[in-house]
Amino acid sequence: MNLHLKSSIVTLQSAISITGSKSETNRLLLLQALYPNLVLENTSNSDDSEVMTKALQSSDTSIDIHHAGTAMRFLTAFFSIQENREVVLTGSTRMKERPIKILVDALRQLGAEISYEENEGFPPIRIKGKKITQNKVSLSANVSSQYISALLLIAPKLENGLELTLEGEITSVPYIKMTLSLLNEIGVETSFAGNVISVKPKLITHNSQLITVESDWSSASYFYSIIALSAIGTKITLSSYKQNSLQGDSILAEIYKNFGVETTFQNNTILLKKTHNSQLITHNLELNNSPDIAQTIAVTCFGLGIGCHLTGLHTLKIKETDRLLALKNELEKLGAAVAISDDSLTLEPSRVIHPNIKIKTYQDHRMAMAFSPLALKTDIIIEEAEVVSKSYPAFWNDLKSIGFAISEF
Template sequence: MNLHLQSSIVNLKSSVFITGSKSETNRLLLLQALYPNLFLENTSNSDDSEVMAKAIQNAQPATRNPQLVDIHHAGTAMRFLTAYFAIQENSEVVLTGSSRMKERPIKILVEALKQLGAEITYEENEGFPPLRIKGKKLTQSKVSLPANVSSQYISALLLIAPKLENGIELTLEGEITSVPYIKMTLALLNEIGVETSFVGNTISVQPKFTIQNSQFTIESDWSSASYFYSIIALSPIGTEITLSSYKPNSLQGDSALLEIYKTFGVETSFENNIIRLHKTCNSEPETLKLDLNNSPDIAQTIAVTCFGLGISCHLNGLHTLKIKETDRLEALKVELTKLGATISVTNDSLTLESSSTINENSAIKTYQDHRMAMAFAPLALKAPIIIEEAEVVSKSYPTFWVDLKSIGFTISEL
């Protein structure tokens, strides 16, 4: 499904409801599988979360043949479920995914689980899914892995830790990246009564085999909010959008948006469980320089915002974007160049030069990556744009196009 988008102005006062954070939901779904008396509200309606929930619900004790569990494009589910199935005693699964998933490395996590005693083998290529996982009781507690890997590897280990006989003492070697996501995992463990510590490069999680009945309301997704921050930044002074449900003391690293978008004249105010985004001025820097080591998922949105405003930017701390749904840095380079941008990328950075023109009706390829589709959509405020394979947004935000129409975008299927 290819969509043509255009809009000269957003409805001046719009309101959008965004479902729960995909990051929090997926962590809590795994914890709920380990502790069935954990009850969740405002879970994400994303494909990723639904795939994760279905995989857990449908997993059966081992029969004569291992059960096939297909998580399609859901990278978080692949990492988290690798750890989850490793501790499901007397079970055997083959965990697989899409062709792109089979190209995404998982060896570091597998090796860490093997340090704990897990039994995991590769079905096709060494270091990549699909994985054959024979669940067993893990008695080892000390494990180490490089600190600059995807935080999802680290979180996967931490989430299963309280169900291990001796918990986990995890040593991270080198400089730690994506700290907010690690802290989110630890905070959620603390919320259900699990004792943790994070001192220097060592994380400890104590065993806890049962918890009290617990109800958890998941905060809405800040990554999804990023596209509305971009829309407000590209809109005239006075434009407002309210989003719900959010809280000031968020666990999500992407809440950094709140401060970053002040640079573009977007102010955020909290009222009960909503945030109000308000374009107050056209304050724009000559060059925006940011280290997004702690929030790489909003890099695409920020780069496109800068292009739409005609300002240059240098974004670094982006090394994890190379192994996402696509190589997001190369994808940004190709698609922004189509629109008239001058852009260069390295293994961990992106540099965009200021530009005063945007090529109209450019067709943006999305590479099976939901964030490519949504990050480029706000540019319709500056020039008509075509988003190819637009249905990919369902991975994290199924109602995205409906919500854009509700605030004034004109969207037609080609």
């Protein structure tokens, strides 16, 4: 499905309800499978979370997680400790190109039994679940936080807990802290001192515990971009959000001040308001702790005619697509001058935006959503627009509700 987004004006005051964080939901779904007393509210309705739910409930010997990278990492760890259970974890063609070796090696260090079905270091993988008693493992600190979180999530079910040593400079700290905070919330004792993370074992309890998932800050990023590209005075209210969020992407509230967007927290909602036009020429940002919002920020800067230099983006090359290359390709079609390295993107300031450009999404939900706010500046076509269901199925309907003119093309 290709969508034509016509140059639009956002309704001056709008309200959107966004479902729970995909990152928090997927962590809590795994913990709920380990500790059935957990009751979850406001969970994500994303494809990724549905895949995670189905996989955890499945009794099949082969489980296909399609494009869901988080599910691949978390389930690799989960099935490693399911005694007397053997499964093959597989996924889409792209998933079979995404590395899993670092996590598999770490689990093997602990005693897990995992083998590769096709190519060494990549899915599909065969996992023979067993009781794991070893409790010490080392991992490079600059890898995807999902590898680290996968180990931490199963740690309280290991007989002797886990002592995880991270070697080198740690990246994506907020995602690690999110995992530890959720473990603490269900009563697991943890510590994070220097480069060593310790998790104590925890037995199952029978008292039910209700946990409400905070709405997704990554999904909020597209509305920050919309407000930044709108007229002064435009407002959008988003729910449900906490001022002291566990999500690293909540840094949006600080970053978008530079683009004239003011964030006000009110009773589990945030009010976004365009208060002034940005005077920036170029904006430099280090996004080690929040790489998922890099695409949104780059497109916002382009739409405003601002340059940017974004660093800390080394994990973007192994996402649904090589996001740095995809950003470069599509921004250049629109008239931008872009340079990328292994971990950075540089956009030159420019007031040129070519109209009616077809944006290729590369089966990446964030490409589709990050580019859509440009409809406030020019007509634009989003190819394979249905890909948003991976994290935000209601996205196009929500855009229509605030004034975007969208039709199938």
